[in-house]
Amino acid sequence: MPIPAIFQGRLSVPVVASPQFLVSGPDYVVESCRAGVVGTFPTLNQRTTEGYDAWLAQIGERLAAIPGAAPFGINLIVHRSNARLKDDLAATVRHKVPLVITSLGIVPEVIAAVQSYGGLVFHDVTNMRHAVKAIEGGVDGLIAVCAGAGGHAGRLSPFALLPELRAIYAGPLLMGGAISTGRHIAAALMLGADMAYMGTRFIAVRESMAVQAHKDMVVQAKAADIVYTPAISGVHANFLRASIAAAGLDPDNLPEAAGAHVGDHDKRPWKNIWSAGQGVGAIEDVPSIAELVARLGAEYRAALREAAAAA
């Protein structure tokens, strides 16, 4: 199964460190790419297109000084609500960003603009309907965001979604959702994915921009401490129970009204109420990205050897 040519020979383990709002920035990206995984960030982690452009320049310069670094990527919200879409896309094209991860919409002009300079567009999907649209739109890869993922998680088990996707799509397929260890990465590949898409594990790393209390909460939490609710951000997403309680809300009695707290200063989704996925249970430390990726690689290869021995 295919890993895109621009990744071949440049990855130490088949992983994308996913784009995370208020978590992934230049250090996260550069250190991921240095360690041999694809580092990414959402354009909206900078407040303006000028700021985004400056980050791209900085990342480009830093990566150019690292021989053999993995390619990097950004996340573009392709939705009418994103007033910066046009300008951020122009900056992306100017800097020839190797990988663009799109969410919330398939817009042919966006895909064409990225492909025009040889960039790849991967689209994240939680169900077959969105996958079919993305394939018809001509994307270069799909990311299956499965149940238990951090952020706007899907509802489908990867055991259900991956085979259905593979039946209609032979291109690059990534899988996300509660992947925290090298053994998990091996399991994703056994299910038919080409690469793993990891978010929550990369919150608790030294180079992430997450506040220390968010990192600590990820380390302390178990899967049962994750609440899947539309009440915080308006769309179903996974949040850390303890951060909901710390904001003065009852995690077991959240208001019916979706996103009721968006404007409330102490109860801001992502900023004060922190997201994480069910993979928190397998996270016990806050290493550097270099240490984490070395460990993931060793665990991944050990899992593959075990599987080969069993066969």
Ligand SMILES: Cc1cc2nc3c(=O)[nH]c(=O)nc-3n(C[C@H](O)[C@H](O)[C@H](O)COP(=O)(O)O)c2cc1C
């Ligand atoms: C704190 C946090 C912020 C996130 N922000 C974004 C984002 O801005 N854009 C995006 O495409 N995905 C975002 N996600 C989702 C991740 O990119 C990814 O789909 C998910 O983390 C994978 O599942 P995992 O967390 O179980 O590894 C976010 C996830 C978390 C935990």
